[in-house]
Amino acid sequence: MCRFFPLHISVLIIAALSCEDGVHEGENGIPDNVIVDKGYSRSHYFFLDMQFRAYYYPLHESGSHIYNPNRVVVQLELYRYSQETAETVFGTACVDPHNPGYFSEYTQIGYFYRLVSGEDYTFDPYSGWIRLASPASAWDIIAAAYALGDTNNNISEVVGDVDFSSADTLRLKLIKDRGPPDYHPTLPLEFKNVYYLGRDNINPKDLDIIIVDSLSTIGDGDRYTDGTNYLTIFGLDQHDTHGQPVPDELIDIDNPNIVDLRLGELHFPSLLPFTYSSIPGLGTDHLALKEIYGYEIEDPNQNFIFDEGEDLNASGEWDVPAMYYRYQDRAQVDLESRFAIHVFQH
Numbered sequence: 001m002c003r004f005f006p007l008h009i010s011v012l013i014i015a016a017l018s019c020e021d022g023v024h025e026g027e028n029g030i031p032d033n034v035i036v037d038k039g040y041s042r043s044h045y046f047f048l049d050m051q052f053r054a055y056y057y058p059l060h061e062s063g064s065h066i067y068n069p070n071r072v073v074v075q076l077e078l079y080r081y082s083q084e085t086a087e088t089v090f091g092t093a094c095v096d097p098h099n100p101g102y103f104s105e106y107t108q109i110g111y112f113y114r115l116v117s118g119e120d121y122t123f124d125p126y127s128g129w130i131r132l133a134s135p136a137s138a139w140d141i142i143a144a145a146y147a148l149g150d151t152n153n154n155i156s157e158v159v160g161d162v163d164f165s166s167a168d169t170l171r172l173k174l175i176k177d178r179g180p181p182d183y184h185p186t187l188p189l190e191f192k193n194v195y196y197l198g199r200d201n202i203n204p205k206d207l208d209i210i211i212v213d214s215l216s217t218i219g220d221g222d223r224y225t226d227g228t229n230y231l232t233i234f235g236l237d238q239h240d241t242h243g244q245p246v247p248d249e250l251i252d253i254d255n256p257n258i259v260d261l262r263l264g265e266l267h268f269p270s271l272l273p274f275t276y277s278s279i280p281g282l283g284t285d286h287l288a289l290k291e292i293y294g295y296e297i298e299d300p301n302q303n304f305i306f307d308e309g310e311d312l313n314a315s316g317e318w319d320v321p322a323m324y325y326r327y328q329d330r331a332q333v334d335l336e337s338r339f340a341i342h343v344f345q346h
């Protein structure tokens, strides 16, 4: 997947919002909320396709997302699979509407209920993601039709029946299939880096976050053996409260692409934060995590499938983290779970 130069950078306002003195107010205290690494907000945010996903991380050095102004969402319709009712439409949702034979065994045929933008979901037309108003259940099926184009609304590509007339069979693109699957071709579209902090409408002055390694024997467990703070390692602390590019061991709470105060969400700046990868934006690109986990994730094309040419380790196993790749193997997911987000709200 190509990554081009930054095509558009939205403005990031650096403001001194967090603890001015550079001291963790929550340090040595009891956290109000502890969220383990495997506890990310599942089935909540989804990319419409892998091209949008490829642009999303890493963040630009300004802290913003990069997007392609010649490929934005001009029109979007979202549906949920449903029992037949007076309001449903008969249709077909497949993994790739341009190529219905691709993973055709996953095609869903049945009735679909149209969701209302702004009520049932929101979306970002530039970065091509949708956020359901509340997370989908494991058994929900979500599908979409959309038109892509440039920022002047000149349409260049249409996926599914975005202008559906009820005389036809609705054609849709699967965004989330029934699960919970160990593998499904739509699995890469789900965000796996968003954590709900426990409260909406957070006042930035009230919030403090540390990342704790449960196996650490040093202090609060919030830093690696070389002294580097885990906020810095996970890319959550790139600058100080004056906007200088110097980590200050305080989460960059003024970056809305990391902390969404209104929704009470923490967004780690990589697709699969609790694994190591040197591929930009895939895992967390910090050697401390390679030491901790003992391997680099072996899925370079990021499709969640073991493909020819992808490596196996000396034991003949495919090195991938269970929390992202093998939901069903709960014992293994628990075994690999190591970090926790400690949230302090004054």
Ligand SMILES: [Ca+2]
Binding pocket: 236, 237, 238, 239, 240, 241, 247, 248, 249, 250, 251, 252
């Ligand atoms: Ca900081």
Ligand SMILES: [Ca+2]
Binding pocket: 298, 299, 300, 301, 302, 303, 304, 305, 306, 307, 310
């Ligand atoms: Ca692969």
